[in-house]
Amino acid sequence: KEEFNELTGSREITIIESKDRKLQAQFKIIGDNNQETLVPIPTGLSVEIENGVYVHPGDILGKSSRLTVKQGDITGGLPRVQDLFEARVPKEKAILSEISGKVTIGDLTKSGRVIYVLADDGTERKYVIPPGKRIIVHQGDLVDSGDALSGGPLDPHDILRAKGINAAQMLILNEIQEVYRKQGVKIDDKHIGTIIRQMFKKLKILNPGHSMFLEGEIVDRNQVMKENKRIEEEGGEGATFEQLLLGITKASLLTDSWLSAASFQETTKVLTQASIEGRVDDLEGLKESIIIGHRIPIGTGTKFYNTQVKNAIDEGKSISEIIKEFAHPEETESVEDILDF
Incomplete structure:
Protein backbone atom coordinates (compact mmCIF):
# COMPACT_ATOMS: atom_id res chain seq x y z
CA LYS A 1 0.00 0.00 0.00
CA GLN A 71 -0.01 -1.96 20.34
CA GLY A 72 3.04 -3.89 21.56
CA ASP A 73 3.56 -1.42 24.42
CA ILE A 74 -0.08 -1.72 25.49
CA THR A 75 -0.24 -5.53 25.38
CA GLY A 76 3.19 -5.85 26.94
CA GLY A 77 2.23 -4.16 30.21
CA LEU A 78 0.17 -5.41 33.13
CA PRO A 79 -2.11 -7.54 30.88
CA ARG A 80 1.02 -9.51 29.95
CA VAL A 81 1.79 -10.04 33.65
CA GLN A 82 -1.75 -11.31 34.21
CA ASP A 83 -1.46 -13.69 31.24
CA LEU A 84 1.85 -15.05 32.58
CA PHE A 85 0.52 -15.62 36.11
CA GLU A 86 -2.59 -17.31 34.69
CA ALA A 87 -0.41 -19.38 32.29
CA ARG A 88 -2.51 -18.36 29.28
CA VAL A 89 -1.38 -19.11 25.74
CA PRO A 90 -0.36 -15.73 24.22
CA LYS A 91 -1.98 -14.50 21.01
CA GLU A 92 0.18 -14.75 17.88
CA LYS A 93 2.80 -16.62 19.89
CA ALA A 94 6.22 -17.50 18.52
CA ILE A 95 6.62 -20.90 16.88
CA LEU A 96 9.44 -22.88 18.53
CA SER A 97 11.60 -25.67 17.22
CA GLU A 98 11.09 -28.92 19.13
CA ILE A 99 14.49 -30.31 18.12
CA SER A 100 18.04 -29.08 17.53
CA GLY A 101 19.14 -29.05 13.90
CA LYS A 102 19.63 -27.21 10.62
CA VAL A 103 16.96 -24.92 9.15
CA THR A 104 15.65 -25.28 5.61
CA ILE A 105 13.22 -22.67 4.26
CA GLY A 106 10.51 -24.40 2.22
CA ASP A 107 7.77 -23.26 -0.14
CA LEU A 108 5.00 -20.77 0.55
CA THR A 109 1.61 -22.50 0.84
CA LYS A 110 -1.91 -21.25 1.61
CA SER A 111 -1.24 -21.96 5.29
CA GLY A 112 2.05 -20.07 5.28
CA ARG A 113 5.78 -20.49 4.81
CA VAL A 114 7.04 -24.04 5.44
CA ILE A 115 10.20 -24.43 7.55
CA TYR A 116 12.01 -27.73 8.10
CA VAL A 117 14.43 -28.49 10.94
CA LEU A 118 16.70 -31.49 10.34
CA ALA A 119 18.54 -32.98 13.33
CA ASP A 120 21.92 -34.74 13.16
CA ASP A 121 20.26 -38.14 13.72
CA GLY A 122 18.02 -37.66 10.67
CA THR A 123 14.91 -36.59 12.59
CA GLU A 124 12.96 -33.88 10.75
CA ARG A 125 10.25 -31.54 11.97
CA LYS A 126 7.97 -29.44 9.78
CA TYR A 127 6.63 -26.05 10.87
CA VAL A 128 4.27 -23.68 9.06
CA ILE A 129 4.69 -19.95 9.71
CA PRO A 130 1.40 -18.08 8.98
CA PRO A 131 1.49 -15.54 6.12
CA GLY A 132 2.67 -12.11 7.21
CA LYS A 133 4.34 -13.39 10.38
CA ARG A 134 7.99 -12.43 10.79
CA ILE A 135 10.45 -15.28 10.23
CA ILE A 136 13.60 -14.83 12.34
CA VAL A 137 15.67 -17.72 10.99
CA HIS A 138 17.41 -18.09 7.64
CA GLN A 139 18.39 -20.90 5.30
CA GLY A 140 21.13 -23.03 6.87
CA ASP A 141 20.83 -21.61 10.41
CA LEU A 142 21.50 -23.97 13.32
CA VAL A 143 18.85 -23.89 16.06
CA ASP A 144 18.56 -25.53 19.46
CA SER A 145 15.47 -27.15 20.92
CA GLY A 146 13.18 -24.37 22.14
CA ASP A 147 14.58 -21.65 19.86
CA ALA A 148 12.01 -19.39 18.17
CA LEU A 149 11.51 -19.68 14.41
CA SER A 150 9.13 -16.72 14.15
CA GLY A 151 8.47 -13.45 15.95
CA GLY A 152 5.98 -13.10 18.78
CA PRO A 153 5.77 -13.67 22.55
CA LEU A 154 7.11 -16.98 23.88
CA ASP A 155 4.61 -19.47 25.30
CA PRO A 156 5.80 -20.88 28.68
CA HIS A 157 4.00 -24.16 27.89
CA ASP A 158 6.09 -24.59 24.72
CA ILE A 159 9.29 -23.72 26.60
CA LEU A 160 8.38 -26.29 29.29
CA ARG A 161 8.01 -29.04 26.68
CA ALA A 162 11.14 -28.07 24.74
CA LYS A 163 13.61 -26.95 27.41
CA GLY A 164 12.25 -28.16 30.73
CA ILE A 165 10.94 -26.72 33.98
CA ASN A 166 13.90 -24.46 34.82
CA ALA A 167 13.79 -22.65 31.46
CA ALA A 168 10.01 -22.15 31.72
CA GLN A 169 10.30 -20.76 35.25
CA MET A 170 13.07 -18.34 34.26
CA LEU A 171 11.06 -17.20 31.22
CA ILE A 172 8.05 -16.28 33.37
CA LEU A 173 10.25 -14.59 35.97
CA ASN A 174 12.20 -12.52 33.43
CA GLU A 175 9.09 -11.53 31.43
CA ILE A 176 7.30 -10.31 34.57
CA GLN A 177 10.36 -8.46 35.84
CA GLU A 178 10.81 -6.81 32.43
CA VAL A 179 7.34 -5.26 32.64
CA TYR A 180 8.02 -3.77 36.07
CA ARG A 181 11.54 -2.62 35.17
CA LYS A 182 10.12 -0.57 32.29
CA GLN A 183 7.94 1.23 34.84
CA GLY A 184 10.90 1.83 37.15
CA VAL A 185 9.60 -0.62 39.76
CA LYS A 186 12.15 -2.85 41.49
CA ILE A 187 10.86 -6.16 42.89
CA ASP A 188 13.05 -8.83 44.43
CA ASP A 189 13.04 -12.09 42.47
CA LYS A 190 12.07 -14.11 45.54
CA HIS A 191 8.59 -12.55 45.72
CA ILE A 192 7.75 -13.50 42.13
CA GLY A 193 9.66 -16.79 42.40
CA THR A 194 7.51 -17.91 45.33
CA ILE A 195 4.38 -17.56 43.18
CA ILE A 196 5.99 -19.23 40.15
CA ARG A 197 7.04 -22.21 42.28
CA GLN A 198 3.38 -22.82 43.16
CA MET A 199 2.46 -22.77 39.46
CA PHE A 200 4.76 -25.77 38.86
CA LYS A 201 3.78 -27.71 41.97
CA LYS A 202 1.46 -30.23 40.30
CA LEU A 203 2.28 -33.32 38.23
CA LYS A 204 0.07 -35.51 36.04
CA ILE A 205 0.61 -39.24 36.49
CA LEU A 206 1.29 -41.01 33.17
CA ASN A 207 2.18 -44.48 34.48
CA PRO A 208 1.54 -45.19 38.19
CA GLY A 209 3.98 -48.13 38.30
CA HIS A 210 3.92 -49.62 41.82
CA SER A 211 2.79 -46.38 43.43
CA MET A 212 -0.55 -45.61 45.05
CA PHE A 213 -1.47 -43.10 42.34
CA LEU A 214 -3.89 -43.52 39.43
CA GLU A 215 -3.20 -42.84 35.75
CA GLY A 216 -4.19 -39.28 34.87
CA GLU A 217 -4.32 -38.18 38.51
CA ILE A 218 -2.99 -34.69 39.31
CA VAL A 219 -0.77 -34.89 42.38
CA ASP A 220 1.49 -32.60 44.38
CA ARG A 221 5.11 -32.78 43.20
CA ASN A 222 6.61 -33.39 46.64
CA GLN A 223 4.12 -36.18 47.27
CA VAL A 224 5.14 -37.96 44.05
CA MET A 225 8.87 -37.60 44.78
CA LYS A 226 8.41 -38.94 48.30
CA GLU A 227 6.39 -41.94 47.06
CA ASN A 228 8.85 -42.71 44.25
CA LYS A 229 11.78 -42.61 46.68
CA ARG A 230 10.02 -45.09 48.96
CA ILE A 231 9.23 -47.44 46.06
CA GLU A 232 12.77 -47.31 44.65
CA GLU A 233 14.22 -48.19 48.07
CA GLU A 234 11.96 -51.26 48.06
CA GLY A 235 13.11 -52.19 44.54
CA GLY A 236 9.83 -51.33 42.81
CA GLU A 237 8.94 -49.22 39.78
CA GLY A 238 8.19 -45.58 40.50
CA ALA A 239 5.48 -43.50 38.84
CA THR A 240 6.24 -41.60 35.63
CA PHE A 241 4.69 -38.18 35.28
CA GLU A 242 4.26 -35.05 33.20
CA GLN A 243 5.10 -31.63 34.61
CA LEU A 244 2.10 -29.28 34.62
CA LEU A 245 2.05 -25.50 34.39
CA LEU A 246 -1.05 -24.08 36.07
CA GLY A 247 -2.27 -20.52 36.40
CA ILE A 248 -2.43 -19.13 39.92
CA THR A 249 -6.25 -19.38 39.97
CA LYS A 250 -6.31 -23.05 39.03
CA ALA A 251 -3.30 -23.83 41.22
CA SER A 252 -5.11 -22.32 44.21
CA LEU A 253 -8.20 -24.46 43.55
CA LEU A 254 -6.10 -27.63 43.22
CA THR A 255 -4.37 -27.22 46.57
CA ASP A 256 -4.43 -30.20 48.94
CA SER A 257 -6.28 -28.08 51.50
CA TRP A 258 -9.99 -27.89 50.66
CA LEU A 259 -10.40 -25.13 53.25
CA SER A 260 -7.83 -22.97 51.45
CA ALA A 261 -9.42 -23.69 48.07
CA ALA A 262 -12.93 -22.88 49.34
CA SER A 263 -11.76 -19.51 50.66
CA PHE A 264 -10.51 -18.53 47.21
CA GLN A 265 -13.13 -19.21 44.51
CA GLU A 266 -16.02 -21.58 43.67
CA THR A 267 -16.73 -22.15 47.37
CA THR A 268 -19.86 -24.27 46.88
CA LYS A 269 -18.20 -26.51 44.28
CA VAL A 270 -15.08 -27.02 46.39
CA LEU A 271 -17.00 -27.85 49.57
CA THR A 272 -19.35 -30.22 47.72
CA GLN A 273 -16.46 -32.06 46.07
CA ALA A 274 -14.58 -32.31 49.38
CA SER A 275 -17.69 -33.75 51.07
CA ILE A 276 -18.23 -36.35 48.33
CA GLU A 277 -14.59 -37.47 48.50
CA GLY A 278 -14.50 -37.40 52.30
CA ARG A 279 -11.34 -35.32 52.27
CA VAL A 280 -9.46 -34.37 55.44
CA ASP A 281 -7.64 -31.05 55.83
CA ASP A 282 -4.49 -31.38 57.95
CA LEU A 283 -4.27 -27.58 58.32
CA GLU A 284 -0.59 -27.54 57.37
CA GLY A 285 -0.72 -24.51 55.04
CA LEU A 286 -0.67 -20.77 55.63
CA LYS A 287 -4.23 -19.79 54.62
CA GLU A 288 -6.04 -22.58 56.42
CA SER A 289 -4.04 -21.91 59.60
CA ILE A 290 -5.06 -18.23 59.51
CA ILE A 291 -8.73 -19.14 58.92
CA ILE A 292 -8.82 -21.55 61.88
CA GLY A 293 -6.65 -19.36 64.10
CA HIS A 294 -3.69 -21.73 64.42
CA ARG A 295 -0.05 -20.69 64.52
CA ILE A 296 1.04 -20.09 60.92
CA PRO A 297 3.71 -22.52 59.61
CA ILE A 298 6.33 -19.91 58.73
CA GLY A 299 9.36 -18.58 60.60
CA THR A 300 9.12 -19.47 64.29
CA GLY A 301 5.83 -21.24 63.65
CA THR A 302 7.29 -24.11 61.63
CA LYS A 303 7.53 -27.60 63.12
CA PHE A 304 11.20 -27.73 62.12
CA TYR A 305 12.03 -24.55 64.05
CA ASN A 306 10.17 -25.62 67.17
CA THR A 307 11.81 -29.05 67.09
CA GLN A 308 15.24 -27.45 66.79
CA VAL A 309 14.45 -25.03 69.63
CA LYS A 310 13.31 -27.88 71.88
CA ASN A 311 16.47 -29.88 71.14
CA ALA A 312 18.67 -26.82 71.71
CA ILE A 313 17.00 -26.05 75.05
CA ASP A 314 17.54 -29.66 76.10
CA GLU A 315 21.23 -29.14 75.30
CA GLY A 316 21.30 -26.10 77.58
CA LYS A 317 21.47 -23.39 74.89
CA SER A 318 19.85 -19.97 75.33
CA ILE A 319 17.20 -18.51 72.99
CA SER A 320 19.67 -15.89 71.66
CA GLU A 321 22.15 -18.64 70.72
CA ILE A 322 19.41 -20.54 68.92
CA ILE A 323 18.36 -17.46 66.93
CA LYS A 324 21.98 -16.79 65.88
CA GLU A 325 22.22 -20.33 64.50
CA PHE A 326 19.14 -19.79 62.35
CA ALA A 327 20.02 -16.27 61.18
CA HIS A 328 22.49 -16.06 58.27
CA PRO A 329 22.28 -12.49 56.92
CA GLU A 330 25.47 -12.94 54.88
CA GLU A 331 23.91 -15.74 52.83
CA THR A 332 21.49 -14.84 50.02
CA GLU A 333 19.26 -17.19 48.08
CA SER A 334 19.81 -17.50 44.35
CA VAL A 335 16.91 -17.48 41.91
CA GLU A 336 17.39 -21.23 41.42
CA ASP A 337 17.05 -21.81 45.18
CA ILE A 338 13.83 -19.78 45.28
CA LEU A 339 12.28 -21.72 42.39
CA ASP A 340 13.55 -25.11 43.59
CA PHE A 341 11.09 -27.50 45.20
Whole structure:
Protein backbone atom coordinates (compact mmCIF):
# COMPACT_ATOMS: atom_id res chain seq x y z
CA LYS A 1 0.00 0.00 0.00
CA GLU A 2 1.47 3.35 -1.08
CA GLU A 3 0.51 6.60 0.66
CA PHE A 4 1.73 10.20 0.51
CA ASN A 5 2.88 11.68 3.83
CA GLU A 6 2.01 15.40 3.84
CA LEU A 7 4.29 16.10 6.82
CA THR A 8 7.45 14.68 5.28
CA GLY A 9 6.46 15.27 1.68
CA SER A 10 7.43 11.75 0.70
CA ARG A 11 5.63 8.57 -0.26
CA GLU A 12 5.43 5.69 2.20
CA ILE A 13 5.05 2.02 1.30
CA THR A 14 3.44 -0.30 3.86
CA ILE A 15 3.18 -4.05 3.35
CA ILE A 16 -0.37 -5.43 3.54
CA GLU A 17 -1.55 -9.04 3.45
CA SER A 18 -2.24 -10.40 -0.03
CA LYS A 19 -5.67 -11.76 -0.92
CA ASP A 20 -3.83 -14.71 -2.44
CA ARG A 21 -2.38 -16.43 0.64
CA LYS A 22 0.24 -18.12 -1.53
CA LEU A 23 1.86 -14.75 -2.22
CA GLN A 24 4.15 -12.93 0.18
CA ALA A 25 6.12 -9.71 -0.28
CA GLN A 26 9.89 -10.17 -0.45
CA PHE A 27 13.04 -8.10 -0.90
CA LYS A 28 15.29 -9.38 -3.68
CA ILE A 29 18.95 -8.59 -3.01
CA ILE A 30 21.43 -9.26 -5.81
CA GLY A 31 25.01 -9.71 -4.62
CA ASP A 32 28.24 -8.73 -6.38
CA ASN A 33 28.48 -12.25 -7.82
CA ASN A 34 24.87 -11.97 -9.15
CA GLN A 35 23.65 -14.35 -6.44
CA GLU A 36 20.04 -13.59 -5.48
CA THR A 37 18.84 -13.56 -1.86
CA LEU A 38 15.13 -13.35 -1.03
CA VAL A 39 14.11 -11.76 2.29
CA PRO A 40 10.42 -12.28 3.28
CA ILE A 41 8.68 -9.10 4.49
CA PRO A 42 6.13 -9.38 7.35
CA THR A 43 2.75 -7.67 7.12
CA GLY A 44 2.66 -4.12 8.49
CA LEU A 45 6.30 -3.32 7.71
CA SER A 46 7.08 0.17 6.42
CA VAL A 47 9.61 -0.04 3.57
CA GLU A 48 12.55 2.30 4.20
CA ILE A 49 14.50 1.80 0.96
CA GLU A 50 14.01 2.53 -2.74
CA ASN A 51 14.26 0.08 -5.61
CA GLY A 52 17.74 -0.24 -7.11
CA VAL A 53 19.63 1.17 -4.10
CA TYR A 54 22.94 -0.49 -3.15
CA VAL A 55 22.80 -1.91 0.39
CA HIS A 56 25.40 -3.17 2.83
CA PRO A 57 25.08 -5.88 5.50
CA GLY A 58 23.21 -4.41 8.48
CA ASP A 59 21.37 -1.71 6.50
CA ILE A 60 17.73 -1.11 7.50
CA LEU A 61 15.30 -2.24 4.82
CA GLY A 62 12.08 -1.54 6.72
CA LYS A 63 10.59 -0.68 10.11
CA SER A 64 7.47 -1.63 12.02
CA SER A 65 4.76 1.01 11.94
CA ARG A 66 4.13 3.23 14.96
CA LEU A 67 0.72 1.60 15.43
CA THR A 68 2.33 -1.84 15.72
CA VAL A 69 4.86 -0.56 18.26
CA LYS A 70 2.12 1.19 20.27
CA GLN A 71 -0.01 -1.96 20.34
CA GLY A 72 3.04 -3.89 21.56
CA ASP A 73 3.56 -1.42 24.42
CA ILE A 74 -0.08 -1.72 25.49
CA THR A 75 -0.24 -5.53 25.38
CA GLY A 76 3.19 -5.85 26.94
CA GLY A 77 2.23 -4.16 30.21
CA LEU A 78 0.17 -5.41 33.13
CA PRO A 79 -2.11 -7.54 30.88
CA ARG A 80 1.02 -9.51 29.95
CA VAL A 81 1.79 -10.04 33.65
CA GLN A 82 -1.75 -11.31 34.21
CA ASP A 83 -1.46 -13.69 31.24
CA LEU A 84 1.85 -15.05 32.58
CA PHE A 85 0.52 -15.62 36.11
CA GLU A 86 -2.59 -17.31 34.69
CA ALA A 87 -0.41 -19.38 32.29
CA ARG A 88 -2.51 -18.36 29.28
CA VAL A 89 -1.38 -19.11 25.74
CA PRO A 90 -0.36 -15.73 24.22
CA LYS A 91 -1.98 -14.50 21.01
CA GLU A 92 0.18 -14.75 17.88
CA LYS A 93 2.80 -16.62 19.89
CA ALA A 94 6.22 -17.50 18.52
CA ILE A 95 6.62 -20.90 16.88
CA LEU A 96 9.44 -22.88 18.53
CA SER A 97 11.60 -25.67 17.22
CA GLU A 98 11.09 -28.92 19.13
CA ILE A 99 14.49 -30.31 18.12
CA SER A 100 18.04 -29.08 17.53
CA GLY A 101 19.14 -29.05 13.90
CA LYS A 102 19.63 -27.21 10.62
CA VAL A 103 16.96 -24.92 9.15
CA THR A 104 15.65 -25.28 5.61
CA ILE A 105 13.22 -22.67 4.26
CA GLY A 106 10.51 -24.40 2.22
CA ASP A 107 7.77 -23.26 -0.14
CA LEU A 108 5.00 -20.77 0.55
CA THR A 109 1.61 -22.50 0.84
CA LYS A 110 -1.91 -21.25 1.61
CA SER A 111 -1.24 -21.96 5.29
CA GLY A 112 2.05 -20.07 5.28
CA ARG A 113 5.78 -20.49 4.81
CA VAL A 114 7.04 -24.04 5.44
CA ILE A 115 10.20 -24.43 7.55
CA TYR A 116 12.01 -27.73 8.10
CA VAL A 117 14.43 -28.49 10.94
CA LEU A 118 16.70 -31.49 10.34
CA ALA A 119 18.54 -32.98 13.33
CA ASP A 120 21.92 -34.74 13.16
CA ASP A 121 20.26 -38.14 13.72
CA GLY A 122 18.02 -37.66 10.67
CA THR A 123 14.91 -36.59 12.59
CA GLU A 124 12.96 -33.88 10.75
CA ARG A 125 10.25 -31.54 11.97
CA LYS A 126 7.97 -29.44 9.78
CA TYR A 127 6.63 -26.05 10.87
CA VAL A 128 4.27 -23.68 9.06
CA ILE A 129 4.69 -19.95 9.71
CA PRO A 130 1.40 -18.08 8.98
CA PRO A 131 1.49 -15.54 6.12
CA GLY A 132 2.67 -12.11 7.21
CA LYS A 133 4.34 -13.39 10.38
CA ARG A 134 7.99 -12.43 10.79
CA ILE A 135 10.45 -15.28 10.23
CA ILE A 136 13.60 -14.83 12.34
CA VAL A 137 15.67 -17.72 10.99
CA HIS A 138 17.41 -18.09 7.64
CA GLN A 139 18.39 -20.90 5.30
CA GLY A 140 21.13 -23.03 6.87
CA ASP A 141 20.83 -21.61 10.41
CA LEU A 142 21.50 -23.97 13.32
CA VAL A 143 18.85 -23.89 16.06
CA ASP A 144 18.56 -25.53 19.46
CA SER A 145 15.47 -27.15 20.92
CA GLY A 146 13.18 -24.37 22.14
CA ASP A 147 14.58 -21.65 19.86
CA ALA A 148 12.01 -19.39 18.17
CA LEU A 149 11.51 -19.68 14.41
CA SER A 150 9.13 -16.72 14.15
CA GLY A 151 8.47 -13.45 15.95
CA GLY A 152 5.98 -13.10 18.78
CA PRO A 153 5.77 -13.67 22.55
CA LEU A 154 7.11 -16.98 23.88
CA ASP A 155 4.61 -19.47 25.30
CA PRO A 156 5.80 -20.88 28.68
CA HIS A 157 4.00 -24.16 27.89
CA ASP A 158 6.09 -24.59 24.72
CA ILE A 159 9.29 -23.72 26.60
CA LEU A 160 8.38 -26.29 29.29
CA ARG A 161 8.01 -29.04 26.68
CA ALA A 162 11.14 -28.07 24.74
CA LYS A 163 13.61 -26.95 27.41
CA GLY A 164 12.25 -28.16 30.73
CA ILE A 165 10.94 -26.72 33.98
CA ASN A 166 13.90 -24.46 34.82
CA ALA A 167 13.79 -22.65 31.46
CA ALA A 168 10.01 -22.15 31.72
CA GLN A 169 10.30 -20.76 35.25
CA MET A 170 13.07 -18.34 34.26
CA LEU A 171 11.06 -17.20 31.22
CA ILE A 172 8.05 -16.28 33.37
CA LEU A 173 10.25 -14.59 35.97
CA ASN A 174 12.20 -12.52 33.43
CA GLU A 175 9.09 -11.53 31.43
CA ILE A 176 7.30 -10.31 34.57
CA GLN A 177 10.36 -8.46 35.84
CA GLU A 178 10.81 -6.81 32.43
CA VAL A 179 7.34 -5.26 32.64
CA TYR A 180 8.02 -3.77 36.07
CA ARG A 181 11.54 -2.62 35.17
CA LYS A 182 10.12 -0.57 32.29
CA GLN A 183 7.94 1.23 34.84
CA GLY A 184 10.90 1.83 37.15
CA VAL A 185 9.60 -0.62 39.76
CA LYS A 186 12.15 -2.85 41.49
CA ILE A 187 10.86 -6.16 42.89
CA ASP A 188 13.05 -8.83 44.43
CA ASP A 189 13.04 -12.09 42.47
CA LYS A 190 12.07 -14.11 45.54
CA HIS A 191 8.59 -12.55 45.72
CA ILE A 192 7.75 -13.50 42.13
CA GLY A 193 9.66 -16.79 42.40
CA THR A 194 7.51 -17.91 45.33
CA ILE A 195 4.38 -17.56 43.18
CA ILE A 196 5.99 -19.23 40.15
CA ARG A 197 7.04 -22.21 42.28
CA GLN A 198 3.38 -22.82 43.16
CA MET A 199 2.46 -22.77 39.46
CA PHE A 200 4.76 -25.77 38.86
CA LYS A 201 3.78 -27.71 41.97
CA LYS A 202 1.46 -30.23 40.30
CA LEU A 203 2.28 -33.32 38.23
CA LYS A 204 0.07 -35.51 36.04
CA ILE A 205 0.61 -39.24 36.49
CA LEU A 206 1.29 -41.01 33.17
CA ASN A 207 2.18 -44.48 34.48
CA PRO A 208 1.54 -45.19 38.19
CA GLY A 209 3.98 -48.13 38.30
CA HIS A 210 3.92 -49.62 41.82
CA SER A 211 2.79 -46.38 43.43
CA MET A 212 -0.55 -45.61 45.05
CA PHE A 213 -1.47 -43.10 42.34
CA LEU A 214 -3.89 -43.52 39.43
CA GLU A 215 -3.20 -42.84 35.75
CA GLY A 216 -4.19 -39.28 34.87
CA GLU A 217 -4.32 -38.18 38.51
CA ILE A 218 -2.99 -34.69 39.31
CA VAL A 219 -0.77 -34.89 42.38
CA ASP A 220 1.49 -32.60 44.38
CA ARG A 221 5.11 -32.78 43.20
CA ASN A 222 6.61 -33.39 46.64
CA GLN A 223 4.12 -36.18 47.27
CA VAL A 224 5.14 -37.96 44.05
CA MET A 225 8.87 -37.60 44.78
CA LYS A 226 8.41 -38.94 48.30
CA GLU A 227 6.39 -41.94 47.06
CA ASN A 228 8.85 -42.71 44.25
CA LYS A 229 11.78 -42.61 46.68
CA ARG A 230 10.02 -45.09 48.96
CA ILE A 231 9.23 -47.44 46.06
CA GLU A 232 12.77 -47.31 44.65
CA GLU A 233 14.22 -48.19 48.07
CA GLU A 234 11.96 -51.26 48.06
CA GLY A 235 13.11 -52.19 44.54
CA GLY A 236 9.83 -51.33 42.81
CA GLU A 237 8.94 -49.22 39.78
CA GLY A 238 8.19 -45.58 40.50
CA ALA A 239 5.48 -43.50 38.84
CA THR A 240 6.24 -41.60 35.63
CA PHE A 241 4.69 -38.18 35.28
CA GLU A 242 4.26 -35.05 33.20
CA GLN A 243 5.10 -31.63 34.61
CA LEU A 244 2.10 -29.28 34.62
CA LEU A 245 2.05 -25.50 34.39
CA LEU A 246 -1.05 -24.08 36.07
CA GLY A 247 -2.27 -20.52 36.40
CA ILE A 248 -2.43 -19.13 39.92
CA THR A 249 -6.25 -19.38 39.97
CA LYS A 250 -6.31 -23.05 39.03
CA ALA A 251 -3.30 -23.83 41.22
CA SER A 252 -5.11 -22.32 44.21
CA LEU A 253 -8.20 -24.46 43.55
CA LEU A 254 -6.10 -27.63 43.22
CA THR A 255 -4.37 -27.22 46.57
CA ASP A 256 -4.43 -30.20 48.94
CA SER A 257 -6.28 -28.08 51.50
CA TRP A 258 -9.99 -27.89 50.66
CA LEU A 259 -10.40 -25.13 53.25
CA SER A 260 -7.83 -22.97 51.45
CA ALA A 261 -9.42 -23.69 48.07
CA ALA A 262 -12.93 -22.88 49.34
CA SER A 263 -11.76 -19.51 50.66
CA PHE A 264 -10.51 -18.53 47.21
CA GLN A 265 -13.13 -19.21 44.51
CA GLU A 266 -16.02 -21.58 43.67
CA THR A 267 -16.73 -22.15 47.37
CA THR A 268 -19.86 -24.27 46.88
CA LYS A 269 -18.20 -26.51 44.28
CA VAL A 270 -15.08 -27.02 46.39
CA LEU A 271 -17.00 -27.85 49.57
CA THR A 272 -19.35 -30.22 47.72
CA GLN A 273 -16.46 -32.06 46.07
CA ALA A 274 -14.58 -32.31 49.38
CA SER A 275 -17.69 -33.75 51.07
CA ILE A 276 -18.23 -36.35 48.33
CA GLU A 277 -14.59 -37.47 48.50
CA GLY A 278 -14.50 -37.40 52.30
CA ARG A 279 -11.34 -35.32 52.27
CA VAL A 280 -9.46 -34.37 55.44
CA ASP A 281 -7.64 -31.05 55.83
CA ASP A 282 -4.49 -31.38 57.95
CA LEU A 283 -4.27 -27.58 58.32
CA GLU A 284 -0.59 -27.54 57.37
CA GLY A 285 -0.72 -24.51 55.04
CA LEU A 286 -0.67 -20.77 55.63
CA LYS A 287 -4.23 -19.79 54.62
CA GLU A 288 -6.04 -22.58 56.42
CA SER A 289 -4.04 -21.91 59.60
CA ILE A 290 -5.06 -18.23 59.51
CA ILE A 291 -8.73 -19.14 58.92
CA ILE A 292 -8.82 -21.55 61.88
CA GLY A 293 -6.65 -19.36 64.10
CA HIS A 294 -3.69 -21.73 64.42
CA ARG A 295 -0.05 -20.69 64.52
CA ILE A 296 1.04 -20.09 60.92
CA PRO A 297 3.71 -22.52 59.61
CA ILE A 298 6.33 -19.91 58.73
CA GLY A 299 9.36 -18.58 60.60
CA THR A 300 9.12 -19.47 64.29
CA GLY A 301 5.83 -21.24 63.65
CA THR A 302 7.29 -24.11 61.63
CA LYS A 303 7.53 -27.60 63.12
CA PHE A 304 11.20 -27.73 62.12
CA TYR A 305 12.03 -24.55 64.05
CA ASN A 306 10.17 -25.62 67.17
CA THR A 307 11.81 -29.05 67.09
CA GLN A 308 15.24 -27.45 66.79
CA VAL A 309 14.45 -25.03 69.63
CA LYS A 310 13.31 -27.88 71.88
CA ASN A 311 16.47 -29.88 71.14
CA ALA A 312 18.67 -26.82 71.71
CA ILE A 313 17.00 -26.05 75.05
CA ASP A 314 17.54 -29.66 76.10
CA GLU A 315 21.23 -29.14 75.30
CA GLY A 316 21.30 -26.10 77.58
CA LYS A 317 21.47 -23.39 74.89
CA SER A 318 19.85 -19.97 75.33
CA ILE A 319 17.20 -18.51 72.99
CA SER A 320 19.67 -15.89 71.66
CA GLU A 321 22.15 -18.64 70.72
CA ILE A 322 19.41 -20.54 68.92
CA ILE A 323 18.36 -17.46 66.93
CA LYS A 324 21.98 -16.79 65.88
CA GLU A 325 22.22 -20.33 64.50
CA PHE A 326 19.14 -19.79 62.35
CA ALA A 327 20.02 -16.27 61.18
CA HIS A 328 22.49 -16.06 58.27
CA PRO A 329 22.28 -12.49 56.92
CA GLU A 330 25.47 -12.94 54.88
CA GLU A 331 23.91 -15.74 52.83
CA THR A 332 21.49 -14.84 50.02
CA GLU A 333 19.26 -17.19 48.08
CA SER A 334 19.81 -17.50 44.35
CA VAL A 335 16.91 -17.48 41.91
CA GLU A 336 17.39 -21.23 41.42
CA ASP A 337 17.05 -21.81 45.18
CA ILE A 338 13.83 -19.78 45.28
CA LEU A 339 12.28 -21.72 42.39
CA ASP A 340 13.55 -25.11 43.59
CA PHE A 341 11.09 -27.50 45.20
